[in-house]
Amino acid sequence: xxxxxxxxxxxxxxxxxxxxxxxxxxxxxxxxxxxxxxxxxxxxxxxxxxxxxxxxxxxxxxxxxxxxxxxxxxxxxxxxxxxxxxxxxxxxxxxxxxxxxxxxxxxxxxxxxxxxxxxxxxxxxxxxxxxxxxxxxxxxxxxxxxxxxxxxxxxxxxxxxxxxxxxxxxxxxxxxxxxxxxxxxxxxxxxxxxxxxxxxxxxxxxxxxxxxxxxxxxxxxxxxxxxxxxxxxxxxxxxxxxxxxxxxxxxxxxxxxxxxxxxxxxxxxxxxxxxxxxxxxxxxxxxxxxxxxxxxxxxxxxxxxxxxxxxxxxxxxxxxxxxxxxxxxxxxxxxxxxxxxxxxxxxxxxxxxxxxxxxxxxxxxxxxxxxxxxxxxxxxxxxxxxxxxxxxxxxxxxxxxxxxxxxxxxxxxxxxxxxxxxxxxxxxxxxxxxxxxxxxxxxxxxxxxxxxxxxxxxxxxxxxxxxxxxxxxxxxxxxxxxxxxxxxxxxxxxxxxxxxxxxxxxxxxxxxxxxxxxxxxxxxxxxxx
Amino acid sequence: xxxxxxxxxxxxxxxxxxxxxxxxxxxxxxxxxxxxxxxxxxxxxxxxxxxxxxxxxxxxxxxxxxxxxxxxxxxxxxxxxxxxxxxxxxxxxxxxxxxxxxxxxxxxxxxxxxxxxxxxxxxxxxxxxxxxxxxxxxxxxxxxxxxxxxxxxxxxxxxxxxxxxxxxxxxxxxxxxxxxxxxxxxxxxxxxxxxxxxxxxxxxxxxxxxxxxxxxxxxxxxxxxxxxxxxxxxxxxxxxxxxxxxxxxxxxxxxxxxxxxxxxxxxxxxxxxxxxxxxxxxxxxxxxxxxxxxxxxxxxxxxxxx
Numbered sequence: 001x002x003x004x005x006x007x008x009x010x011x012x013x014x015x016x017x018x019x020x021x022x023x024x025x026x027x028x029x030x031x032x033x034x035x036x037x038x039x040x041x042x043x044x045x046x047x048x049x050x051x052x053x054x055x056x057x058x059x060x061x062x063x064x065x066x067x068x069x070x071x072x073x074x075x076x077x078x079x080x081x082x083x084x085x086x087x088x089x090x091x092x093x094x095x096x097x098x099x100x101x102x103x104x105x106x107x108x109x110x111x112x113x114x115x116x117x118x119x120x121x122x123x124x125x126x127x128x129x130x131x132x133x134x135x136x137x138x139x140x141x142x143x144x145x146x147x148x149x150x151x152x153x154x155x156x157x158x159x160x161x162x163x164x165x166x167x168x169x170x171x172x173x174x175x176x177x178x179x180x181x182x183x184x185x186x187x188x189x190x191x192x193x194x195x196x197x198x199x200x201x202x203x204x205x206x207x208x209x210x211x212x213x214x215x216x217x218x219x220x221x222x223x224x225x226x227x228x229x230x231x232x233x234x235x236x237x238x239x240x241x242x243x244x245x246x247x248x249x250x251x252x253x254x255x256x257x258x259x260x261x262x263x264x265x266x267x268x269x270x271x272x273x274x275x276x277x278x279x280x281x282x283x284x285x286x287x288x289x290x291x292x293x294x295x296x297x298x299x300x301x302x303x304x305x306x307x308x309x310x311x312x313x314x315x316x317x318x319x320x321x322x323x324x325x326x327x328x329x330x331x332x333x334x335x336x337x338x339x340x341x342x343x344x345x346x347x348x349x350x351x352x353x354x355x356x357x358x359x360x361x362x363x364x365x366x367x368x369x370x371x372x373x374x375x376x377x378x379x380x381x382x383x384x385x386x387x388x389x390x391x392x393x394x395x396x397x398x399x400x401x402x403x404x405x406x407x408x409x410x411x412x413x414x415x416x417x418x419x420x421x422x423x424x425x426x427x428x429x430x431x432x433x434x435x436x437x438x439x440x441x442x443x444x445x446x447x448x449x450x451x452x453x454x455x456x457x458x459x460x461x462x463x464x465x466x467x468x469x470x471x472x473x474x475x476x477x478x479x480x481x482x483x484x485x486x487x488x489x490x491x492x493x494x495x496x497x498x499x500x501x502x503x504x505x506x507x508x509x510x511x512x513x514x515x516x517x518x519x520x521x522x523x524x525x526x527x528x529x
Numbered sequence: 530x531x532x533x534x535x536x537x538x539x540x541x542x543x544x545x546x547x548x549x550x551x552x553x554x555x556x557x558x559x560x561x562x563x564x565x566x567x568x569x570x571x572x573x574x575x576x577x578x579x580x581x582x583x584x585x586x587x588x589x590x591x592x593x594x595x596x597x598x599x600x601x602x603x604x605x606x607x608x609x610x611x612x613x614x615x616x617x618x619x620x621x622x623x624x625x626x627x628x629x630x631x632x633x634x635x636x637x638x639x640x641x642x643x644x645x646x647x648x649x650x651x652x653x654x655x656x657x658x659x660x661x662x663x664x665x666x667x668x669x670x671x672x673x674x675x676x677x678x679x680x681x682x683x684x685x686x687x688x689x690x691x692x693x694x695x696x697x698x699x700x701x702x703x704x705x706x707x708x709x710x711x712x713x714x715x716x717x718x719x720x721x722x723x724x725x726x727x728x729x730x731x732x733x734x735x736x737x738x739x740x741x742x743x744x745x746x747x748x749x750x751x752x753x754x755x756x757x758x759x760x761x762x763x764x765x766x767x768x769x770x771x772x773x774x775x776x777x778x779x780x781x782x783x784x785x786x787x788x789x790x791x792x793x794x795x796x797x798x799x800x801x802x803x804x805x806x807x808x809x810x811x812x813x814x815x816x817x818x819x820x821x822x823x824x825x826x827x828x829x830x831x832x833x834x835x
Binding site: 107116 | 693
């Protein structure tokens, strides 16, 4: 897509919109921002890059008035301003689309938007204006719909339209594409280009470097609370951008898709499961064989049955037919989770804090929770073997580079990436023959993500069958030998990764799957992510 | 006055204190705060109303005193839970215990004293109409106030911007804060409104229901009001229906007992509670309805991250 090519030319000539100088923010002992300088010009799509904890969110919250800087100044169109709260930011012309949506689920679309606007407009007039603006930017919305009933893609639209109604000069977007299909993301990019052409600046935060390279004119890279470099992302590669973020070469994940496969270790035969609540998803006739030695990636947008699929394979929810799920050759559909673990299976759920680990327990106690009945002698005559658990915790810490401030801390004190390394490491340490993992690197920075992905591939190459459920397509392409797509509780037939284009995955995600699977277009350009 | 008129009048009298307290608590809970101290605020309102009316001879001044007494109790709750982040459930329970004790102490001298009755308003022509005249147009000011509060609250919550902000704060306080609304201020005002309503409910008990002071005279009505808010799934019109349903069942069971129905009196006395519980169960079976009306932040403390 080269829609914005004309936009790049003369980018430097454009006037400055906002200039933040020497921004410092201290939380107790920690310096979240340390003398950060950032300049954004009118009509520029400006990327803000950095690993988790690099201070990006803190910086944008300060720009949006949701946090107050400890020191430093902000100049808006050349004049120094104090942005004391979000209302002040909106008054200047700064809008923000949050990563975790700031919507009110029990309210309607028009009520949600009214809350973000200054008072004075009648609801009926506002509803008309929403329809008009949302259609103009290709983001159609029904003002009377209740937010709780809307899918994430539409919810994001509400946030964007909410900002657009205030005719912002600067739009801040925090990870906007993490919940979208590739097609939805393309639509979003069109809207962004259009806004930039109209002179609106966009500050764009994303972990997806491909996408940054594709749409952004300028990039500021942060590390440990400081700006470490600036660049023109169109002239960089994702690998060089990643190096600037991490400060060292990110170990490239090597998969060498072999195709050599062994016995079927995970066998799902027509697995169905009814939805457990109005907001749950029913699984419909899911069949899947995963062989020893391979990684099967399950792509899909959030809330299309990922958790339910994980739950039936792990045993958190039981299916009616014992034989419809087979693990390592044993019928396991009605088996409890520990019985499945004893067969040699391991499971890592999506939510690491609260589901994968108990926040208030120390790590060695968390080790016991999944390893107590797997032949590791952590329970001796009903008594927990403390020293055994502590040794295991140390081993996991060393093998998987889990960084902690002191030995054996509570799970909640670890950062997200480190806790994920621990939770994954705890299961990998068993050398399982079957592994099912949901969102292995959700919110984990590039370095830790590479480590986890490589460990999964290595485990497969040593003869394990692995299912990786992920909403991150780049991750799926990195680790998977075969890819299937989950859409509204239905799973497409897995196909070799090199045959699956992004376009095709996008179509399957949108539910246009199985009926027309042989009309697949021959496209090889997008596979090599 | 015939038997039917008397029946309807007693039902209105039994329902009004519940309605007053419940509509206040509804607004409090819609803002995301769970105040279990309704019973305590109510009884302090009752003793304040009785005392001031007794001393000054003016029931209207008693009503005003009850209002302020309820607000004072709620401010105590607000400071503890909203400013000092104390647990809302524990603080609410403590407020009830405090209210019961405090009112007993203040009211010691009032026991057995003759009370002042809140006068019925006399509206020319209308009050003299047969039947409707005595039922609809000859009530005291608090009965009218309770109905007006229901209509006003409905209008406020669903038709005004301030009401929208209040609902937003109850649904997602983090987002409301991010949009620049003062969560604590909105909640504090809601809590004070709840206190004022509970105070008025107490005043109705000691100035109209039984114009005298009896220790513990609220007799669990604050708890019923709390249950009614849930029963009504946080909708003002359903609070009105619920309060009158409870009031009607509790009066009718008296009449049934008096008529010598062959059911143990204990079971009959339990009827209003049973009826409420059954309706509660039926209502909460409708998951979507409950889900869209339940304030998602109910009972959660808000700590701004600024």
